[in-house]
Amino acid sequence: MANPGAAAGVERHGRPRDPENDAAILDAALDLLIERGAAGTSIEAVAQRAGVAKLTVYRRWRAKEDLLMAALEHARAPDMDAPPAGQSIDELVAFVAELLSRPRFRALMARVIGASVDYPKLVSAYTERYLRPRLDALAEIAQQAIDARRFPPDTDPSVIQDILASSIGSVLLQHPEDVTAAQIERRLRILLHHIGYQP
Structure with missing residues (x-):
């Protein structure tokens, strides 16, 4: 049974939780996850x-x-939320490229993927x-682009989804160091062009 005190922001021993402590602990955990x-x-x-x-830490x-x-x-962060369903493929490609160009985001993704063997629950939850x-929002955007004749009518939306989703792993493997959003966007557009995308 869940601890009602924890839900109310109270430690198990009855003392109120300090939001500053919580933030400091979570920031430290994230930094160490990326570093180590x-x-x-x-x-x-x-x-x-x-x-x-x-x-x-153990109390929380x-x-x-x-x-x-x-x-x-x-x-x-708010700018990392799922893209809106009405977003175009061009806007989505630019969004993905900018996100993947952030060194800290790439480092975090590499650490999460690397934890899949020893910490499967962590990866599953993430x-x-x-x-x-x-991914669900991405599939919907892909279908809208097909309906708008930006792709050949027989295009499987899951192929578009796979290209954009797999770009994370591709960037991590091919560009462990700095890479610009423009370089990533150019690569994504080449891949989409090969399956018939008309911008």
């Missing part, structure tokens, strides 16, 4: 980086996986909470 990966991140290291007692998150999932959710809504 999930395996190299510990609650002790997070507490030290955040400048709080180890017990303060009982396991490292729970803490890392909370840190990933904390990392979400996929369901973050990636799945975006």
